[in-house]
Each structure stands twice: as C-alpha cells, then as structure tokens.
Amino acid sequence: MKIHEDNSLGALGSAIGKGLLAGIAATAAMTLSQMIEMKITKREPSDATLKVAEETAGVKPASREEKTQLSNEIHWSYGTAWGVARGLIGLTGLKGIPAALVHFGAVWGTAVIMLPKHDASKPINEQKPKDIAIDVLHHGVYAVTAGLVYDALDAGSKRERTLRKIADNLSSLIKKYNK
Template sequence: MKIGKEENPVKELSLALGAGVLAGIAGTAAITISQMIEMRITKRKPSTAPVKAVSKVLKLKPTRKDEKETVSQEIHWTYGTSWGIPRGLLAFAGVQSWPATLLHFAAIWATELTMLPSLDVAPPVTEEEPKAIAIDAFHHAVYAVAAGLVYDAITEKA
C-alpha cells in the first residue's frame, strides 16, 4: 500500500510518520558515513555546531570535552531522525518519490543555512568557501536521497 491510498486518515498519518522516522534514521546513518569518509579525506575535525546550537537554545553546556562529543552525536542522531517526520508529512500531503526527496533536501539544507548563522554558531553561507558549501550540500543530499529511498521502499510494501 502506498501512503495516500487508504481511506483511514489516522492510519495513513500514522504510517507516514512511522515510515518517516525510520527514513530519518536511515538518512542520519547515511550522512554520518558520508561525513566520516569526507573527514578522513579532508582531515576535518567533527563539527561542534550541534552542541553550540543546543547549548544556546537550551542554555545547557556539557562540562567535559568527551561529553561534548557524546552530546554532539546524540543531537546529530535526534535531529536527523526527527527530519524524517517532514518526509512522511510530504507523502501524507500527496508529494511522493523524487519530488518529495527534492523538497525534503531543500527544507533541511535551508534550515541549516538559516538556523546556524542565526544562533551565531556558523558563518552565513555568503562567508563560506565554495568548496565547504559544496561539501555541506553533498552531505545533506546524501541524507535526503537515503531517507527518500528508504521511505519509498517502506511505504511501497506497506
């Protein structure tokens, strides 16, 4: 069953959200692997932006360096998993397959490009190097494509 073909909207929404969460987990795994490979190639250190952003928003701070890395990973996985929900909502609204994946990518990346600079934890995109922008866009595309493929696979067989 494909989302949008049922006559029970509560069931449809539940399936869309559940599949979205699973797709978000898959997308987060994909972007994590993509970033690990890129960091190994470029020798870049892991980003501290997630910890900085949450620290500013919630006014909490990890006290030890090893806590920062753990908290950063927890935030990364929670944030990425939660972004699967909008993918499910797109399908629930009738936007399917590659158009949904493209809109999902645009929403995720636009949010990052506006949220992090607004919290003063990353420079605006206009101050970034083109290579850094391309790498960031690539990672977010990896997330969106992986999440979209998993979402479509789950809902096609549901």
C-alpha cells in the same frame, strides 16, 4: 471489523512511523558520508550542534567526552526527527526525486538559516564554495537516503504490489486495444 477507506489518522501515523525509520537510515548514511569526507579532507568534526544546544537549551557539557556524546545524541535525534518531514511529504503523494528535493530544501534550508542565527556557522554568503559543496553533499546524501527508504517502506505489502502490477498491466492492455 470494518476498515475505513478514509483513515486519515492511520495514514498520518503510518507516515510518521515510516518517516522516523527513514530518518534513522538517512542519519546513518549522512554520518558515514561525513566520516569519509573528514578522512579525505582532514576536517575536524563540527561543533555547530553544541553551539545551538548551548544557546537554545543552556546545555554546557563539562568534558570533551560529554561534548562528543551530546553532539552525537543531538545529531541522531535531529536527523531522525527530520524523517517525520519526509513522512508528511509522502502524504502529499510526492515520491522519488521530487519528494527528495522538497525534503532536501527543507532540511538544508533550515540549516542555512538557523545555524548562522545561533552563531554556529557563517552565513552562506560568507562561506567558501568548498564548504557549501560539502554541506550540500552531506544533506543530499541524507535526503536521497531518506527518500529511498521512505518510498521502499511506503510501497505496500507484497500482495498490494502484485495487485498494482496486474492493474497496471491490464490498464496498458486496455489502452492498446482502445487505440
């Protein structure tokens, strides 16, 4: 079996899969961040996801239990799906902080635009600085976690990392002797 060097579909599939895993981990981190913050600030859970679901999909949970369950399902699905964006960012070659910043901008920027559009939050220019800071914190936790997990998954096999380390060391030695 011959392995193609330019396997674009394979790279896309791999990036999407790694992104989904990163999205799950990031959603877990964001959920934990929100739970801790709500305990500290005594803030009630947001119903923004339900407002958007009601407006866009016509979903109307009948009971408080159904509202909580649907809100959690949407939160986890949405967060996991945004991991795909991190995978696509990874395909550009961006890694680390630059990739996390692009991902953060996409995720938080979408929330800032879409939630007010669906009357699920106030426009950002009408929000209190404390509320904006809390939102930035949680989305930052999401983007940083997604980036760390994606980059770890994208680091390659142990053999590949070993070979890359050897190649880097050789490259450093060659540069020293060429001076």
